[in-house]
Amino acid sequence: MVYRRIVVCCDGTENDSIGTDNPLTNVARLARSLDTQIDDLGYIQVIHYQTGIATGTSNITNMYDAALGRGLHTDVKRAYNFICTNWSSRKDEIYLVGFSRGAYTVRCLAAFIDVIGLLTPYGLTHLNWLYNRWLDGTITPEELRNSFSEGSLALQHLDNIYCLRDVTKIKACVVWDTVSALGLPDSLSWLRPSRDKLAMVDNSVPGIVDNVFHALALNERRSLFKPNIWSDSSKSRQSPLNIKQCWFLGAHSDIGGGYEDIGLANISLIWMVAQLKTYTHIKISYYALQQLLLPQDISSSKGAERGSLSITGFKSSAPTLSAHGSSHIANYDP
Numbered sequence: 613m614v615y616r617r618i619v620v621c622c623d624g625t626e627n628d629s630i631g632t633d634n635p636l637t638n639v640a641r642l643a644r645s646l647d648t649q650i651d652d653l654g655y656i657q658v659i660h661y662q663t664g665i666a667t668g669t670s671n672i673t674n675m676y677d678a679a680l681g682r683g684l685h686t687d688v689k690r691a692y693n694f695i696c697t698n699w700s701s702r703k704d705e706i707y708l709v710g711f712s713r714g715a716y717t718v719r720c721l722a723a724f725i726d727v728i729g730l731l732t733p734y735g736l737t738h739l740n741w742l743y744n745r746w747l748d749g750t751i752t753p754e755e756l757r758n759s760f761s762e763g764s765l766a767l768q769h770l771d772n773i774y775c776l777r778d779v780t781k782i783k784a785c786v787v788w789d790t791v792s793a794l795g796l797p798d799s800l801s802w803l804r805p806s807r808d809k810l811a812m813v814d815n816s817v818p819g820i821v822d823n824v825f826h827a828l829a830l831n832e833r834r835s836l837f838k839p840n841i842w843s844d845s846s847k848s849r850q851s852p853l854n855i856k857q858c859w860f861l862g863a864h865s866d867i868g869g870g871y872e873d874i875g876l877a878n879i880s881l882i883w884m885v886a887q888l889k890t891y892t893h894i895k896i897s898y899y900a901l902q903q904l905l906l907p908q909d910i911s912s913s914k915g916a917e918r919g920s921l922s923i924t925g926f927k928s929s930a931p932t933l934s935a936h937g938s939s940h941i942a943n944y945d946p
Contacts, residue, residue, distance in 0.1 A: 624712030735775025
């Protein structure tokens with residue numbers, strides 16, 4: 613039997629690696645570096661990439677979405693739908709990857725799965741109802757402790773009609789500079805209902821998550837980009853949490869990527885790959901990664917053949933991460 617590593621990648625606000633020629637973020641580069649061949653453990657990696665909030669067709673609409681974070685709920689449900697339609701075995705693994713508000717999207721997604729579990733494909737008919745009950749506080753971990761609460765009875769009914777599956781773990785949350793602020797000052801907080809409805813998504817890592825790798829921007833001073841740092845205080849945790857949060861030199865998009873100068877973004881990307889290599893079985897195509905670590909205007913085959921750019925920690929003769937590189941990168945751990 614072939615098992616699946618389901619990898620959901622949610623990009624940051626206005627970041628779109630599909631419909632534009634803008635520089636790639638680390639989310640897009642990691643997504644494009646993942647190997648899709650069946651590995652020795654019998655796993656195949658299934659990858660879903662979502663563009664960030666405010667990547668529509670209208671400039672005015674994009675500005676509105678960027679300011680208010682409109683589309684966040686849709687992004688959470690779209691990612692959840694992908695996982696539900698691809699998850700087929702309790703041995704399947706789930707990885708959530710995000711940058712900026714995309715990182716907040718996967719944080720919300722992890723919290724939702726922690727409470728609800730996974731619906732079957734035919735059970736997705738009930739997704740909107742469940743999601744709204746989760747938003748309004750009808751279905752929470754506290755409510756589910758009461759077996760006669762509305763939320764408990766609803767989930768029991770869905771389980772009885774084979775619409776619900778109990779997922780055991782999310783293997784890893786891989787995030788760059790998580791930001792939940794919706795781009796407006798507190799004086800205009802009445803304009804941001806989407807954020808307020810997600811007040812129950814706090815800084816605790818959901819109990820269902822095994823690993824958290826979080827790269828943070830040390831030099832970001834804008835109040836609207838204040839990072840959300842995770843804490844290990846979940847009451848539902850049944851197994852130890854491996855959490856790595858590390859500050860990197862640079863501002864928000866220096867760390868998460870999206871600037872023409874990718875030097876600082878490369879550092880946090882290599883650190884993230886090292887965490888995945890050390891603590892998970894996710895498979896990276898190191899040849900693809902090497903190409904994506906090059907400045908994008910010279911990452912053609914001609915540029916790569918010149919060998920004009922040296923990537924610390926990678927062997928120039930083979931597309932694999934060297935042992936020396938792994939040791940060197942690990943020194944960035946907090």
